[in-house]
Amino acid sequence: MTTLSIPTTTLADGSPFPLVGFGTAGLRGADGCESIAAAIRAGYRLLDTAAQYGNEAAVGEAVRRSGVDADEVLVTTKIAGGDQGREAARTGYLESLRRLGLERAALVLIHWPNPSRGLALETWRTLIDLKEEGRALHIGVSNFRPEQLQELVDATGVWPEVNQIQLSPALQRREAVAFHREHGIVTEAWGPLGGRDGLGAQFALRKVADKHGVTTSQVSLRWAVDQDIVVIPKSSDPQRQLTNATLDQITLDDEDRELLATLDLGEKEAWDSREHEEW
Template sequence: MTLTIPTINFADGTPVPLVGLGTYCLQGNPGADAVAAALQQGYRLLDTAAQYNNETAVGEGIRRSGVARDEVLITTKVAGGSHGRAATRTAVDESRRRLGVDTIDIVLIHWPNPSRGLTVETWATLVQLKEEGVITHIGVSNFRPEQLTELHDATGVWPAMNQIQLSPALARTEAVRFHAEHGIVTEAWGPLGTREGLLDQLVVHKIAGKHGVDPRQVVLKWIVDRGIVVIPKSKDPQRQASNATFNFELDDDDRALLATIDLGEEHAWDSREHEEW
């Protein structure tokens, strides 16, 4: 049975699936097979990055799936070491080559890396590449509201998407509100809260037992209900299907219980300090 995955729209009206496949650590032939399996089940959004060293496997997975290229949204990211005008252009060209595509659907700046002082220049380059038709949508990852505002102040362009660490353990309420005010789609990485021990929480298991579902489904349903895109990773076809199946509804009591486990903004990785290359 083909999955039916709900969508949300970018500011320009383009629909984006609310559940996509995260591909971190999915490499080589097993990674390509995992991507192909997800697409064959109905996934249409894939998340990769130059930093993951698996863009070639993701591109191969698309080809193995038999799903038409124009049905799939590919997201990749510019690594911290590729900031700057010339380096960003080269990085995007290299991502296109590894993926085996002419145009990339979504390109994000992976981390702001403020110590380099090249974030605005990198963003302006993505704006130009979008205008040239090399990229369809441009966005960022791990940017705080003031960092997003800096990009807009310099170029007049808000990111289409901001991918941030988010789960019931890190609800990121203020960031999500800021995104909504400026037409930015929120996408959640780390949605299962592995670093925060989210799936060990009694609250999550209590709600899962009440609805007769897997605890992961409770967590992912909570995110999707907020209109936030989520990209859980799995190489197992059954788990992939489960991660995108929500045949139940969370009620106000469930949401109130989940609100009690929010650790607060200070527990999320701070992109003013944390940098990746």
């Protein structure tokens, strides 16, 4: 039974897109499958996976076991670094669909630019073809900097619909978010609850959470959703899954936002996709 009411943003073509999705990295096997299925039953309708995560089969099975019509669940997957290139990207994507047990994904992203390979543009051309063929509903990228996005557009004339980047109150990525907004790209945040930066323990975040009587995770997610940024928190705990997507009762004010602004560590602390590559 659906218990969540999740707000949506709008993609460039006018399609609604959930502002709170469910991250699945690390959720594998039978237990992972059940955790993902529980999230779907609770009301999550956007799932994030990738070839690199090694769990696409579990994600697909979770959709089938959830009891929810598969057409209602938007599955995102990503082209791995080793599958970049004109033909390799197509083969890699079709293999992802086979593992997922789907005819098409709602969204397919290039996982990392991997500039040392020089294949991001050719991969992007393949994603454009896949969308035109109806093999993918929407296409985008992940971890691309503004200048890397511009390179794709200069060559093809097609903007990514989504760019999934590392983003949280500790890494607010203001320039990237502004660039995306200017060009009709939806910003999607991975790591929205922070990571090695110890975000959850920061005094400013705890102060805002205590003021509203909610968790620090809820404040972080509300902060992003207020900016029309999609978040994909991950949890195997059913109660936490519900808590992470229950944000309606939180209204952040200017004082809260000023406090949260002090948490930003700056662009230099984010993983730099000119140097960091994944395969």
